[in-house]
Amino acid sequence: MIIEHIDAQLPGAIADRHAFRGDQTIVVAKAGFMAVVELLHREGFQFLVDITAVDWPEREQRFDVVYHWLNLASQERLRLKVPVADGESVPTLALLFKTANWFEREVFDLFGICFDGHPDLRRLITWDDFPGHALRKDFPLDGGDAFCMEGCTAPYNNGERARA
Amino acid sequence: MSELSINDAVVTTRLDAVVNWGRKNSLWPMPFGVACCAIEFMSMMSSKYDLSRFGAEAMRFSPRQSDMMLVLGTITNKMAPVLRTIYAQMAEPKWVISMGVCASSGGMYRTYATLQGIDRIIPVDVYVPGCPPRPESMIYGVMKLQEKIEKESLSMRKDHIARFYESLERQEAIQTAKGLTGQQTIREMLMDAADRGVGSIF
Numbered sequence: 256m257i258i259e260h261i262d263a264q265l266p267g268a269i270a271d272r273h274a275f276r277g278d279q280t281i282v283v284a285k286a287g288f289m290a291v292v293e294l295l296h297r298e299g300f301q302f303l304v305d306i307t308a309v310d311w312p313e314r315e316q317r318f319d320v321v322y323h324w325l326n327l328a329s330q331e332r333l334r335l336k337v338p339v340a341d342g343e344s345v346p347t348l349a350l351l352f353k354t355a356n357w358f359e360r361e362v363f364d365l366f367g368i369c370f371d372g373h374p375d376l377r378r379l380i381t382w383d384d385f386p387g388h389a390l391r392k393d394f395p396l397d398g399g400d401a402f403c404m405e406g407c408t409a410p411y412n413n414g415e416r417a418r419a
Numbered sequence: 420m421s422e423l424s425i426n427d428a429v430v431t432t433r434l435d436a437v438v439n440w441g442r443k444n445s446l447w448p449m450p451f452g453v454a455c456c457a458i459e460f461m462s463m464m465s466s467k468y469d470l471s472r473f474g475a476e477a478m479r480f481s482p483r484q485s486d487m488m489l490v491l492g493t494i495t496n497k498m499a500p501v502l503r504t505i506y507a508q509m510a511e512p513k514w515v516i517s518m519g520v521c522a523s524s525g526g527m528y529r530t531y532a533t534l535q536g537i538d539r540i541i542p543v544d545v546y547v548p549g550c551p552p553r554p555e556s557m558i559y560g561v562m563k564l565q566e567k568i569e570k571e572s573l574s575m576r577k578d579h580i581a582r583f584y585e586s587l588e589r590q591e592a593i594q595t596a597k598g599l600t601g602q603q604t605i606r607e608m609l610m611d612a613a614d615r616g617v618g619s620i621f
Contacts, residue, residue, distance in 0.1 A: 381497065382497055382600045382602035384599055384602075385603070395531070396530055397529065397530065398532075
């Protein structure tokens with residue numbers, strides 16, 4: 256229902272969509288992202304459940320930033336994905352949704368995706384001078400730690416041991 | 420002749436033996452509970468298994484008031500400097516029991532986030548295997564520590580702890596010189612130790 260509404264209000268904003276057993280997903284380009292979010296916010300999608308990201312190393316736009324919303328009035332849920340390239344940033348939602356502050360810090364920490372306009376974009380989980388971003392698929396599983404045993408590197412690293 | 424008149428009121432012994440006898444029967448445990456091993460620890464302390472049978476029931480949650488640290492669970496690299504600080508704060512002489520495989524070797528977490536065994540950063544006296552170890556194994560670990568205390572020499576224990584303090588000073592020096600966080604300093608020290616083929620940073 257909300258997807259049709261977005262289509263009517265912002266034609267062409269939704270680049271791709273799919274649904275599986277009522278599990279609605281839309282893909283939105285970065286350019287039209289804020290307009291869609293503001294529309295969702297107005298339409299009652301005011302509970303931002305989660306922000307995360309997915310790394311697709313073989314894709315040109317390497318990351319999907321994934322948002323989950325819940326409409327508390329209608330109990331409707333929506334997943335929104337924004338594809339971004341490595342080094343590209345996404346506008347922050349921290350001013351619209353308080354909870355986005357830490358979620359975005361987490362995504363920044365683990366994937367290295369920057370959020371424009373974020374009030375305090377520091378690492379959340381790993382320490383300040385942690386080398387690299389741990390959830391990227393080319394990050395070695397042992398973090399280059401010599402104390403982890405041989406042969407525990409991520410598949411995308413071709414078995415090489417990265418030292419920060 | 421006077422020796423005969425006091426009979427068995429006097430016993431001659433070594434200083435080490437009598438001090439260690441006192442130490443081993445009055446351990447003050449401090450739980451460093453960070454994972455599920457801490458749940459087994461609760462069971463070990465409470466009435467069914469009851470560690471107080473071995474003279475170690477005075478549990479304290481402050482490192483200043485305890486001399487046996489029980490590391491119960493997974494220590495992450497981010498927690499490493501905290502663990503070192505808390506160990507440094509404990510009253511001397513101090514002992515460490517590494518409870519469970521995570522604390523002892525990183526266990527199943529062979530990742531960037533997990534410290535591959537606390538013996539890389541602090542001296543450990545007894546390792547208790549298990550995931551998590553049952554209360555019986557934990558108590559056996561404490562008994563093994565008591566055996567160890569009985570046999571050790573006072574000066575060796577002192578030197579053992581002094582070596583750790585030296586490494587702590589080295590850590591602070593590196594941290595200030597390079598302007599790193601505590602976590603990164605320990606990581607660098609670990610990497611350096613690995614290059615030299617040493618298993619620990621103290």
